[in-house]
Amino acid sequence: MDKPEILINKEKIADCVGRLAEQIREDYRSKDFLMIGILKGSFVFMADLIRALQIPMELDFIRLSSYGSGKESSGKIELVQELRTQVEGRHIVVIEDIVDTGISLNFLLGYLAKQNPASVRLCALLDKPSRRKMPVSIDYLGFTVPDKFIVGYGLDCNEQFRFLSDICIINEN
Numbered sequence: 001m002d003k004p005e006i007l008i009n010k011e012k013i014a015d016c017v018g019r020l021a022e023q024i025r026e027d028y029r030s031k032d033f034l035m036i037g038i039l040k041g042s043f044v045f046m047a048d049l050i051r052a053l054q055i056p057m058e059l060d061f062i063r064l065s066s067y068g069s070g071k072e073s074s075g076k077i078e079l080v081q082e083l084r085t086q087v088e089g090r091h092i093v094v095i096e097d098i099v100d101t102g103i104s105l106n107f108l109l110g111y112l113a114k115q116n117p118a119s120v121r122l123c124a125l126l127d128k129p130s131r132r133k134m135p136v137s138i139d140y141l142g143f144t145v146p147d148k149f150i151v152g153y154g155l156d157c158n159e160q161f162r163f164l165s166d167i168c169i170i171n172e173n
């Protein structure tokens with residue numbers, strides 16, 4: 001596999017995280033809210049986002065799996081780790097690394113809706129709209145990316161490259 005090529009460098013990521021934090025802070029500063037991070041890909045983004053936010057919130061994580069391995073979504077979503085926090089009546093902000101086909105988020109938003117939250121909004125660092133199969137409305141979006149496989153800043157390819165500080169592209173060969 002070729003060396004990953006930088007698409008969005010760490011300085012641009014930091015600016016973007018600051019901008020998203022400002023928007024979320026404005027909307028949630030006087031609300032009791034629960035942030036739900038989708039593991040594993042969102043953990044680096046979420047760690048930076050909560051420190052940029054500088055307002056109190058409760059956190060929980062959910063783990064979904066759609067990629068058995070490699071780069072193609074299987075289309076079948078598995079709930080690998082459930083939430084422990086009660087969702088009913090709460091304001092929820094879901095944190096996702098990248099929206100690709102939209103299948104995972106449709107599954108998750110359906111799962112949350114069944115638990116009667118007060119509200120649900122979605123914050124996604126990256127959007128890859130070219131491959132969408134199900135519509136997803138993103139309330140807080142970082143960057144739109146081309147139809148390439150993205151790694152770094154928490155995103156992986158076969159569990160590799162999560163540690164990279166920049167958002168990078170893996171070139172097919």
Ligand code: IMP
Pocket residue numbers: 038041066067073096097098099100101102103104105128148149150151155156157
């Ligand atoms: P979706 O259900 O196809 O929208 O897939 C969403 C999940 O697939 C994301 O949360 C990522 O974990 C993973 N994914 C989709 N595209 C990429 C990519 O380019 N790089 C790394 N992971 C990706």
Ligand code: MG
Pocket residue numbers: 038039040041042096097098
């Ligand atoms: Mg993910």
